[in-house]
Amino acid sequence: MRSSMITISDLSKRFGRLEVLKSIQLDFSAGKSYAMIGPNGSGKTTLIKCILGMVMADKGEITVDGKSIANDWTYRNRIGYMPQIGRYPDQMKIGQIFDMIRDLRQDQAQIDEDLIKEFKLDRMKDKRMRTLSGGTRQKVSASLAFLFDPPILILDEPTAGLDPIAVEALKEKILSEKSKDKTFLITSHIMSDLDELSSQLVYLEEGKMLFNDTIDSLKEETGESKLGRAVATIMKRNLKEMEA
Amino acid sequence: MIRIAKYVLYDIVRNRFILLYTLLLLTVTLSMYSLDSDPGKSTLSLLNIILLVVPLVSIIFTTIHFFNSYEFIELLLSQPVNRKTIFFAEFLSIAFALSCAFLIGVALPMVILNFNSSTPYLIMAGLLLTFVFVALAFGASVSTRDKAKGIGVALLFWFYFTLIYDGFVLYVIYSFSDYPLEKVTLLLVSLNPIDLARIIILLKLDLSALMGYTGAFYKHFFGSSMGIAYSFSFLILWTLVPLMLAMRRFVHKDI
Numbered sequence: 001m002r003s004s005m006i007t008i009s010d011l012s013k014r015f016g017r018l019e020v021l022k023s024i025q026l027d028f029s030a031g032k033s034y035a036m037i038g039p040n041g042s043g044k045t046t047l048i049k050c051i052l053g054m055v056m057a058d059k060g061e062i063t064v065d066g067k068s069i070a071n072d073w074t075y076r077n078r079i080g081y082m083p084q085i086g087r088y089p090d091q092m093k094i095g096q097i098f099d100m101i102r103d104l105r106q107d108q109a110q111i112d113e114d115l116i117k118e119f120k121l122d123r124m125k126d127k128r129m130r131t132l133s134g135g136t137r138q139k140v141s142a143s144l145a146f147l148f149d150p151p152i153l154i155l156d157e158p159t160a161g162l163d164p165i166a167v168e169a170l171k172e173k174i175l176s177e178k179s180k181d182k183t184f185l186i187t188s189h190i191m192s193d194l195d196e197l198s199s200q201l202v203y204l205e206e207g208k209m210l211f212n213d214t215i216d217s218l219k220e221e222t223g224e225s226k227l228g229r230a231v232a233t234i235m236k237r238n239l240k241e242m243e244a
Numbered sequence: 245m246i247r248i249a250k251y252v253l254y255d256i257v258r259n260r261f262i263l264l265y266t267l268l269l270l271t272v273t274l275s276m277y278s279l280d281s282d283p284g285k286s287t288l289s290l291l292n293i294i295l296l297v298v299p300l301v302s303i304i305f306t307t308i309h310f311f312n313s314y315e316f317i318e319l320l321l322s323q324p325v326n327r328k329t330i331f332f333a334e335f336l337s338i339a340f341a342l343s344c345a346f347l348i349g350v351a352l353p354m355v356i357l358n359f360n361s362s363t364p365y366l367i368m369a370g371l372l373l374t375f376v377f378v379a380l381a382f383g384a385s386v387s388t389r390d391k392a393k394g395i396g397v398a399l400l401f402w403f404y405f406t407l408i409y410d411g412f413v414l415y416v417i418y419s420f421s422d423y424p425l426e427k428v429t430l431l432l433v434s435l436n437p438i439d440l441a442r443i444i445i446l447l448k449l450d451l452s453a454l455m456g457y458t459g460a461f462y463k464h465f466f467g468s469s470m471g472i473a474y475s476f477s478f479l480i481l482w483t484l485v486p487l488m489l490a491m492r493r494f495v496h497k498d499i
Binding site: 015049052053054055056073074075076077081083087088089090091097100101103104105 | 247255320321322324325496498
């Protein structure tokens with residue numbers, strides 16, 4: 001049994017009247033790769049932002065590596081985060097962004113610049129963030145997430161907006177890091193990507209966790225060989241249960 | 245903190261607004277001294293401009309800057325950085341930049357052209373007013389996610405302290421003019437940083453005679469070293485209290 005890297009217990013969050021997360025109970029084991037799926041607005045990004053301490057939960061506790069994240073920030077040393085929409089100071093240059101983050105985290109010796117080279121970002125150091133296309137921003141976000149060789153990687157829709165070559169490069173990187181026993185949490189709407197990249201599946205709907213098991217057992221349960229169809233079967237079943 | 249403040253300052257210097265503000269203050273100060281042959285009168289006219297412009301620019305610039313650095317803050321928050329560190333780095337760099345503008349634009353020409361016993365107080369009051377309104381701007385900025393609303397709240401603070409509050413004080417004094425009000429007005433003045441700064445400087449310029457009996461009372465109070473300490477510590481409180489409230493809010497804010 002592997003130790004758990006991130007545990008979430010009884011996590012709830014409201015935005016005004018809207019209940020975004022309803023007492024989520026989750027456990028991410030070290031060295032495994034989790035796919036998190038669910039319809040738009042099901043609370044995936046909010047859950048991720050709670051783990052990162054960007055959104056404050058109303059109730060419940062999150063621990064990373066056994067330590068509660070409340071009033072702590074040092075645990076973010078161990079997390080690489082790629083946001084869904086990377087927002088950066090407009091007037092900064094690509095090179096300046098990397099230099100600044102490295103300057104702020106001088107104490108971390110382990111630097112992984114594979115993706116920067118792979119995406120050829122080092123050749124456009126002087127481009128300002130304002131002028132970048134959505135895809136190039138995603139490349140910057142991905143490179144930043146992997147930059148400090150963190151043991152936990154949280155990728156929020158990593159392949160959205162990337163060109164096919166970049167998608168393949170990123171996937172390759174994820175798989176090679178996965179083989180180094182890193183913990184991954186990936187959200188996506190592209191089932192074939194998740195099928196390749198993860199072994200576990202977490203399914204959220206309307207802020208509730210409806211499924212948390214291995215992808216293989218899901219396929220077995222539904223009798224489907226593709227993740228997309230298996231998920232569709234589960235979603236339909238849930239819908240029927242709700243109607244009943 | 246210094247490392248983050250460095251990047252914030254770099255950003256502030258880059259957008260050139262601070263430079264314009266410095267030039268504006270410099271122009272106003274120099275023209276005031278060249279217009280009137282009596283430097284005392286110039287200082288008085290200058291004072292009125294400072295009491296309007298410094299709070300206004302401080303509060304608006306800080307609010308706009310805060311909302312414009314939302315992406316920067318978002319980026320830092322996904323990194324192992326303490327929220328308090330980000331907050332104080334933002335505060336210190338903005339306050340530092342605005343103070344520099346004030347020192348170069350007003351304090352420097354004043355020291356060169358017309359240095360007297362009241363000058364240090366005027367400079368101190370200007371700097372503290374800058375701090376107070378930067379802190380108030382942080383309060384306005386963290387209270388909402390909407391930039392327009394944030395700037396609206398900031399402007400409201402400024403209107404309140406420059407216009408509305410004075411109207412209220414006048415109303416109180418007029419309505420209760422049959423009672424001895426010295427101590428009450430002293431308290432009321434302490435609740436408005438701009439009034440506080442104005443009175444310190446007016447007394448130092450020796451214009452208290454214009455203010456009648458209350459002026460004499462103030463002179464008696466503020467003229468003493470106790471009074472000076474009192475008013476400056478109130479201005480410092482006016483910085484610290486809004487700043488702490490804003491920080492507490494920022495630490496628990498959803499980004």
